[in-house]
Amino acid sequence: AQKITQTQPGMFVQEKEAVTLDCTYDTSDPSYGLFWYKQPSSGEMIFLIYQGSYDQQNATEGRYSLNFQKARKSANLVISASQLGDSAMYFCAMREAITGNQFYFGTGTSLTVIP
Amino acid sequence: DAMVIQNPRYQVTQFGKPVTLSCSQTLNHNVMYWYQQKSSQAPKLLFHYYDKDFNNEADTPDNFQSRRPNTSFCFLDIRSPGLGDAAMYLCATSRGLGQGGQTGELFFGEGSRLTVL
Numbered sequence: 257a258q259k260i261t262q263t264q265p266g267m268f269v270q271e272k273e274a275v276t277l278d279c280t281y282d283t284s285d286p287s288y289g290l291f292w293y294k295q296p297s298s299g300e301m302i303f304l305i306y307q308g309s310y311d312q313q314n315a316t317e318g319r320y321s322l323n324f325q326k327a328r329k330s331a332n333l334v335i336s337a338s339q340l341g342d343s344a345m346y347f348c349a350m351r352e353a354i355t356g357n358q359f360y361f362g363t364g365t366s367l368t369v370i371p
Numbered sequence: 372d373a374m375v376i377q378n379p380r381y382q383v384t385q386f387g388k389p390v391t392l393s394c395s396q397t398l399n400h401n402v403m404y405w406y407q408q409k410s411s412q413a414p415k416l417l418f419h420y421y422d423k424d425f426n427n428e429a430d431t432p433d434n435f436q437s438r439r440p441n442t443s444f445c446f447l448d449i450r451s452p453g454l455g456d457a458a459m460y461l462c463a464t465s466r467g468l469g470q471g472g473q474t475g476e477l478f479f480g481e482g483s484r485l486t487v488l
Contacts, residue, residue, distance in 0.1 A: 291476050299459050301414070301479035347413060349477070357402050357421055357467055359477055361413040 258282065260348050262362035269338045270370050276323070277333045277365045279348035285309075287353035290331040292322065295345040295364075304346075307331055335367075343369045374398050377462050377480035384452055385488050392447040392483045394462030403445040404477070405437060406461040414461055420445060421467050449485075457487045 261280045269275035281290065292304040307315045307322045315322040323332040335342055348362040376395045384390045394403065401422050406414035418427045420439045434456070436448040449456055459482045466475040 289475070293477075293479075299408075299482045299484065301461060301463075301477075301482075303476050303478070306476055345411070351465075351475075357419055357426070357465065359404075359416070359465075363413050364411070366411070 258362075259360035260350055260362035262348055262365050264365045265363070266366045266368070268368050268370055269335075269342075271340060272337055274334060274336045275338055275367065277335070277346050277348075277367065279331045279333065279362060281329050281331060281348075281350050281360075283329075283350065283352055285352040285354040289351045290322070290324070291349045291351070291359075292320070292331075292333045293347045293349060294342075295347065296341075297344070301347070305333065338369045340369050340371060343367060375462060375464055375478050375480035377460075377483050379483060380481060381484050381486070383486045383488065386453065387451045390449045390452055390485065392449075392460050392462075392485070394445045394447070394480055395443050396464045396478075397443070398464055398478060399442060400464035400478070401442065401467040402465045403439060404463040404465070405435075405445070405447050406463065408459045408461055408482075417447070452485070452487045454487050457485055459484050 288309045290307045294302045305315050305317045305320045305322050307324045314324050319336045321334045345364045345366050347364045350360045374397050378393045404419040405417045408414045416428050417431045434450050438446045461482045462480040463477040465477050
């Protein structure tokens with residue numbers, strides 16, 4: 257079974273609008289971390305936001321927020337007020353405490369911001 | 372300041388000609404990773420080091436080798452590159468269990484893009 261599932265290969269959003277990128281995960285470990293990375297066309301992987309499994313509140317970092325629904329095992333990334341520079345690939349990833357050093361990546365979502 | 376540095380950023384090699392990619396870090400993280408990423412795909416883990424302990428993924432071809440002479444440096448050697456090895460190679464680091472980093476994030480370098488002619 258896939259550890260991380262991203263079901264949206266491509267998404268489009270109008271500039272200044274909000275967009276949600278979906279991510280579901282599969283683990284039986286009670287201790288885990290969820291991460292979102294942005295990869296622009298230049299290729300660099302940029303860390304955006306982190307959510308710990310024991311965190312009571314949804315993580316936020318500037319225009320990025322994580323809609324964490326633990327019972328549903330989903331960790332959707334919300335980007336508010338989209339900018340042209342947000343056009344990139346977005347990867348959801350998970351790290352489990354039990355496996356320690358392994359990071360599991362989803363297949364990514366390509367986001368295009370339309371002017 | 373860059374914390375994970377990869378060299379070279381771009382490497383062109385001929386079919387079968389060995390290549391070495393390097394990665395250095397200033398974060399003092401005890402885990403270092405090498406990922407291969409092909410166009411529009413997720414990064415694929417080749418192997419990682421926890422300190423000096425080498426962990427190879429089961430499906431990593433023997434053509435790929437790695438060395439970690441010290442905490443700061445890690446090398447990826449591709450002994451006989453084939454056309455299918457053309458990809459972006461990403462080095463990353465993270466805090467390991469001993470550094471209290473069960474859920475710490477990956478820090479990536481800018482990548483080395485390999486072209487095989």
